[in-house]
Amino acid sequence: MRRSVILVLSLAIAAAVLFVLLRLLPGDPANALVSVGADPEQIAAARRQVGSDLPLVQQFFQFVSSLARFDLGTSFVSRTSVAADIADRLTVTVPLTLMAFALAVVISVPLGIIAAVKADRWYGAAISVVSQLGIAVPVFWVGILLVALFAVNLRIFPSGGFPASGWADPAAALRALALPTLTIAIVMGASMLRYVRSATQDVVDSDYLRTARALGSGFAEALARHGLRNGAVPVISILGIELATTFLGAVVVERVFTLPGLGSMLLLGIEQRDYPNVQGVLLVTTLVVLVVGFLTDIIQRLVDPRLRYSRRGDGK
Numbered sequence: 001m002r003r004s005v006i007l008v009l010s011l012a013i014a015a016a017v018l019f020v021l022l023r024l025l026p027g028d029p030a031n032a033l034v035s036v037g038a039d040p041e042q043i044a045a046a047r048r049q050v051g052s053d054l055p056l057v058q059q060f061f062q063f064v065s066s067l068a069r070f071d072l073g074t075s076f077v078s079r080t081s082v083a084a085d086i087a088d089r090l091t092v093t094v095p096l097t098l099m100a101f102a103l104a105v106v107i108s109v110p111l112g113i114i115a116a117v118k119a120d121r122w123y124g125a126a127i128s129v130v131s132q133l134g135i136a137v138p139v140f141w142v143g144i145l146l147v148a149l150f151a152v153n154l155r156i157f158p159s160g161g162f163p164a165s166g167w168a169d170p171a172a173a174l175r176a177l178a179l180p181t182l183t184i185a186i187v188m189g190a191s192m193l194r195y196v197r198s199a200t201q202d203v204v205d206s207d208y209l210r211t212a213r214a215l216g217s218g219f220a221e222a223l224a225r226h227g228l229r230n231g232a233v234p235v236i237s238i239l240g241i242e243l244a245t246t247f248l249g250a251v252v253v254e255r256v257f258t259l260p261g262l263g264s265m266l267l268l269g270i271e272q273r274d275y276p277n278v279q280g281v282l283l284v285t286t287l288v289v290l291v292v293g294f295l296t297d298i299i300q301r302l303v304d305p306r307l308r309y310s311r312r313g314d315g316k
Contacts, residue, residue, distance in 0.1 A: 199235050
């Protein structure tokens with residue numbers, strides 16, 4: 001319950017900060033509704049329409065009141081519901097995030113364990129070196145390389161875009177997300193592999209694992225029975241951070257592959273000074289990051305009871 005309250009307060013503070021920062025930007029959002037050379041009457045009507053003629057405090061209370069009703073407002077430009085637009089674009093961003101994260105986990109966890117257990121072998125060292133290279137490479141550059149290889153040269157996958165029919169044609173939708181998914185998974189997998197390797201190395205060098213082996217357990221058995229659960233606690237924390245980062249990275253990669261997700265909606269809203277769209281996307285993104293962190297903390301306490309007992313023992 002305490003962490004649930006912190007989650008709500010964090011979101012409220014983020015919403016307030018976001019509101020203030022957007023209003024500090026130069027210019028008036030009403031300019032998005034009028035053409036160049038508009039007369040003062042047209043500008044005044046546009047300001048009334050978007051609410052920028054009201055005092056800042058009144059605008060803030062209207063913003064908070066709308067959020068309390070789960071209303072993200074209406075786009076200044078398209079006059080459509082921001083919540084409906086975000087829900088539609090999440091059908092691209094969420095599958096892309098989850099598929100990329102799942103693929104990154106499949107890549108990083110086994111390779112990270114191998115790199116730690118076989119650190120004295122050439123392939124263990126090679127895995128570590130390749131992971132460092134993956135971390136250093138910008139995600140958009142990886143995307144460009146994959147497009148050049150699989151879309152331009154081999155013509156296996158499309159270079160960008162998303163089917164107009166959406167998920168009505170699952171095969172076409174999955175083909176459109178294949179390269180973006182691989183792009184994010186390569187970069188995120190390289191980062192996650194480093195943390196998995198470090199956590200596994202700590203377990204391999206631990207006293208309790210040596211004790212289990214001294215009592216007759218084989219290395220694989222001792223690692224599976226005693227090491228994985230202990231090593232999972234820091235890895236779960238990192239996976240939570242990486243899941244949130246994957247969601248944010250998807251917003252960037254969508255621009256590279258011209259996908260109609262939250263990324264294109266955010267950039268278009270910034271270009272058009274469409275405050276409701278920008279606010280809506282950033283609030284949803286903030287909410288996702290906070291919720292992922294909240295769930296990660298809960299999962300950690302379920303996996304390792306010592307975290308729960310230590311809190312009780314401290315009287316917190």
